[in-house]
Amino acid sequence: xxxxxxxxxxxxxxxxxxxxxxxxxxxxxxxxxxxxxxxxxxxxxxxxxxxxxxxxxxxxxxxxxxxxxxxxxxxxxxxxxxxxxxxxxxxxxxxxxxxxxxxxxxxxxxxxxxxxxxxxxxxxxxxxxxxxxxxxxxxxxxxxxxxxxxxxxxxxxxxxxxxxxxxxxxxxxxxxxxxxxxxxxxxxxxxxxxxxxxxxxxxxxxxxxxxxxxxxxxxxxxxxxxxxxxxxxxxxxxxxxxxxxxxxxxxxxxxxxxxxxxxxxxxxxxxxxxxxxxxxxxxxxxxxxxxxxxxxxxxxxxxxxxxxxxxxxxxxxxxxxxxxxxxxxxxxxxxxxxxxxxxxxxxxxxxxxxxxxxxxxxxxxxxxxxxxxxxxxxxxxxxxxxxxxxxxxxxxxxxxxxxxxxxxxxxxxxxxxxxxxxxxxxxxxxxxxxxxxxxxxxxxxxxxxxxxxxxxxxxxxxxxxxxxxxxxxxxxxxxxxxxxxxxxxxxxxxxxxxxxxxxxxxxxxxxxxxxxxxxxxx
Amino acid sequence: xxxxxxxxxxxxxxxxxxxxxxxxxxxxxxxxxxxxxxxxxxxxxxxxxxxxxxxxxxxxxxxxxxxxxxxxxxxxxxxxxxxxxxxxxxxxxxxxx
Numbered sequence: 001x002x003x004x005x006x007x008x009x010x011x012x013x014x015x016x017x018x019x020x021x022x023x024x025x026x027x028x029x030x031x032x033x034x035x036x037x038x039x040x041x042x043x044x045x046x047x048x049x050x051x052x053x054x055x056x057x058x059x060x061x062x063x064x065x066x067x068x069x070x071x072x073x074x075x076x077x078x079x080x081x082x083x084x085x086x087x088x089x090x091x092x093x094x095x096x097x098x099x100x101x102x103x104x105x106x107x108x109x110x111x112x113x114x115x116x117x118x119x120x121x122x123x124x125x126x127x128x129x130x131x132x133x134x135x136x137x138x139x140x141x142x143x144x145x146x147x148x149x150x151x152x153x154x155x156x157x158x159x160x161x162x163x164x165x166x167x168x169x170x171x172x173x174x175x176x177x178x179x180x181x182x183x184x185x186x187x188x189x190x191x192x193x194x195x196x197x198x199x200x201x202x203x204x205x206x207x208x209x210x211x212x213x214x215x216x217x218x219x220x221x222x223x224x225x226x227x228x229x230x231x232x233x234x235x236x237x238x239x240x241x242x243x244x245x246x247x248x249x250x251x252x253x254x255x256x257x258x259x260x261x262x263x264x265x266x267x268x269x270x271x272x273x274x275x276x277x278x279x280x281x282x283x284x285x286x287x288x289x290x291x292x293x294x295x296x297x298x299x300x301x302x303x304x305x306x307x308x309x310x311x312x313x314x315x316x317x318x319x320x321x322x323x324x325x326x327x328x329x330x331x332x333x334x335x336x337x338x339x340x341x342x343x344x345x346x347x348x349x350x351x352x353x354x355x356x357x358x359x360x361x362x363x364x365x366x367x368x369x370x371x372x373x374x375x376x377x378x379x380x381x382x383x384x385x386x387x388x389x390x391x392x393x394x395x396x397x398x399x400x401x402x403x404x405x406x407x408x409x410x411x412x413x414x415x416x417x418x419x420x421x422x423x424x425x426x427x428x429x430x431x432x433x434x435x436x437x438x439x440x441x442x443x444x445x446x447x448x449x450x451x452x453x454x455x456x457x458x459x460x461x462x463x464x465x466x467x468x469x470x471x472x473x474x475x476x477x478x479x480x481x482x483x484x485x486x487x488x489x490x491x492x493x494x495x496x497x498x499x500x501x502x503x504x505x506x507x508x509x510x511x512x513x514x515x516x517x518x519x520x521x522x
Numbered sequence: 523x524x525x526x527x528x529x530x531x532x533x534x535x536x537x538x539x540x541x542x543x544x545x546x547x548x549x550x551x552x553x554x555x556x557x558x559x560x561x562x563x564x565x566x567x568x569x570x571x572x573x574x575x576x577x578x579x580x581x582x583x584x585x586x587x588x589x590x591x592x593x594x595x596x597x598x599x600x601x602x603x604x605x606x607x608x609x610x611x612x613x614x615x616x617x618x619x
Contacts, residue, residue: 394562423536423592424560486595488563520565 005386005435009508015125015146016500022509025409025441029505034362036506039163041204044231052233053179057084057211058091060232061169064207066092069099070168073205075198076106076130077173077185077334081244084173084211086113093122101125103165105156105197105355106400109133110244118143127165129153130390130400139498140396142514148397148499150390150436150512153333154359154366154406155504157200161362162506170205172198172230173239177212178220181230185335186222186345186352188214190238192245193314193335193344195224199354202229213239222345224352246338249316250285257419257448258288264469265417265446266295269373271467272444272460274413277305279372281327282312282407285336288417292375293317300326311358311367312403314350319343322350331367333358333403359406361504368403368410376404378418378445380432383474385439385454387416388432390501393425395491395515397499401436405504408441413460420447420481425488428478433491435510436501450477492516524548524583529608532593532601539590539598541605546583552576558590568598575602584609 003009003021012018028034054060072092074085085104092100100123104111107126112134117123119138126148131139139148151159159165174195175188185195190213202208202225210225215235253259265288269275283293294317300307301324309329310318316339322330323343330350335341343350359368379399380388387408392398408414418427427447443460445452450472453461465471472480492515499512525545532540539558546553554576558568572588586605590598607613 393560424564424594425592484594486564486567488560489566491562518562518565520561520569 003507003509005438005509007435007510009511010497013147013497013500016149019500020507022438022503022507025438028507029361036162036362038161039166042206051179052181052230054232054234057087057209057234057236060209060234061088061091063232064169064209066095066097066169068097070097071101071103071166073167073170073201074104075172075195075201076104076108077192077195077197078240078245080108080110081241082108082110082173083238083240084171085111088171089114089117089123093117098122099124101127103127103167105153106130106402107132107135111135127151127159129156129402131397132399136397140391140512140515141517142496142498144498147497147511149502150401150499151502152359152401152406152504153197153355153403154361154368155502155506157356157360158362158504158506160200160204164506167201167205168207170198170201170208172202172208172210172225174210174212174225175239176214176216176220177210177233178216178218179233180218180227181210181233182220182223182225182227183210183212184220184222184224186224186341190214190240190242190245191338191341193341194332194352196333196353196358197355198225200356207231209234211236211239213237222352246335246341248337249339250290250337252291252294252317253287255287258291260448261288261417261419261446262291263295264451265292265375265415266299267467267469268415268444268446268451268464269296269413270299271463271469272413273463274372275299275305278308280308280370281310282371282374284375284377285313285315286377289375289377290315290317292417293321297321297326311371312407314340316340319350322347331358359403359504368406371407371411373413373415374407374411375415375417376408378416378427380427380429381416381418381445382429382432382439383478385442385445385474386432386435387437387442388434389436391434391512393488395433395493397512401501405437405441408437409504413444414442415444415446416442417446420449420477421485424485426478426481426485428474428481430478434501434512438503438509445474447477449480452477492518523580523610525581525609526611527609529605531604531608534589534591536591537593537597539588539593539601541601542587543605543609544585545609546585548583550583552582553585555587556590560590560592571595571598572602575599575606579606581606
């Protein structure tokens with residue numbers, strides 16, 4: 001069956017179940033209630049003064065009833081410095097456990113060592129918001145029989161509430177924890193800031209292991225994760241490579257291209273009609289996206305304009321803006337550098353939030369619903385403003401859905417920033433390879449060669465034209481760029497589906513087909 | 523024509539291509555190696571550009587290596603032409619070692 005964006009979605013997928021096609025960004029939510037039942041979180045029993053401490057991760061896993069077909073979950077707050085996901089799967093593999101469903105909030109390059117476990121069917125299913133590197137390549141080429149499910153950060157919480165993901169074991173690395181399992185990421189030698197993505201895992205997993213390299217006296221403050229959900233606590237030498245977890249401050253890009261795009265995007269925001277006192281703002285941590293914050297900061301100071309809150313992945317740059325009084329509050333679901341951890345710990349206007357409060361569509365209002373302006377990146381965008389942030393131009397899975405569709409759906413103004421081409425590959429397509437964020441939730445595209453406004457928002461286009469900005473029709477810009485780069489030869493795919501992309505409400509917005517790598521004759 | 527000397531043009535930077543040429547013994551023909559970050563999308567057109575330019579300069583007994591990081595077509599042509607002319611010792615303005 002076709003979904004409302006014209007993508008062919010199977011009605012049923014072996015290993016996943018019945019699929020519901022995407023029908024519009026707010027179609028499902030506008031009913032006002034959800035038909036999906038909420039599965040109960042497990043009840044647990046513990047005796048007074050019983051010890052939760054285990055000597056090794058292996059001992060904790062043995063105590064957690066490992067079994068074939070189990071679902072194991074992780075958070076990705078340690079980013080590319082994580083070592084515990086690989087360690088856990090290696091332990092389970094060595095114990096002979098098979099047919100594992102891996103439910104990590106995201107996967108990075110540091111998880112490439114698990115590739116052999118996909119090949120030998122230790123891991124047979126994956127739920128994640130992102131997949132990259134060798135794993136992304138192998139999955140695109142069809143290493144798994146069951147397609148991976150790509151969800152958004154908010155969608156992941158919904159998946160767990162509704163039982164699409166039923167976690168048997170959650171392994172939660174924390175940079176500080178006590179003997180009862182109260183845990184946080186906001187201090188310790190491996191501090192990573194907010195632990196927002198793991199809160200739902202702790203609540204719902206049948207068994208929860210907190211792993212720390214910094215066992216503090218009871219109680220561990222703040223109680224980002226609280227003891228009433230934690231079964232086992234393990235002290236290890238290291239939870240990850242601190243240099244890759246969070247270091248120093250995040251620097252603004254020096255790339256002239258990114259800075260030009262960022263400046264144009266800031267001009268767009270200034271003249272959009274949404275740059276008003278009390279506005280709420282979110283930017284990504286990537287090149288052009290973060291650089292927009294630099295120009296917005298200057299514009300806010302110049303106009304003595306104060307905003308309400310910043311949301312999301314938080315960098316030191318956001319913290320500076322909070323400390324300068326430009327914004328009242330930071331809501332932090334994920335922190336990107338070391339300075340952020342200190343602020344999170346010490347500033348009560350810098351609030352740690354769980355993924356459910358950040359972006360879950362199935363509740364009485366997540367904070368993404370309150371965003372005025374969000375700036376997002378794109379791997380590809382098409383003439384209908386649909387955005388791909390998951391598959392690269394070479395057809396491999398190499399990105400993350402993350403909060404992209406969550407924030408775009410909530411914001412009054414969604415600005416997508418990207419160069420018009422990258423290394424000879426045009427970014428504006430007639431049709432993106434994979435849709436993650438539907439065009440109806442994207443208002444403006446900003447490239448170095450011009451600004452394109454979604455025709456569904458004529459008032460916005462009018463505001464920007466009045467301000468004298470260089471507005472182009474997206475079809476014209478697409479043709480202009482194709483003339484510069486040449487038209488790339490199409491990639492070839494098989495009929496096999498290797499990935500399902502869930503929209504935040506659980507409907508399927510697109511599928512990813514198995515890539516065929518062509519032999520190029522020289 | 524045959525290359526007289528080994529030559530190179532271009533860089534390893536993104537959106538550029540590095541071209542290396544060395545002479546081969548007589549009657550060795552052409553040996554071409556191409557690698558590109560956009561091989562799947564532009565590999566065939568890239569190969570055609572290389573062969574057309576080698577034909578245009580009637581090059582033979584040549585070993586050509588091109589490592590591309592997504593250069594645009596004019597860049598590819600310019601780097602190739604420069605490398606060929608340098609290998610023929612025809613390029614003016616090339617610093618001599």
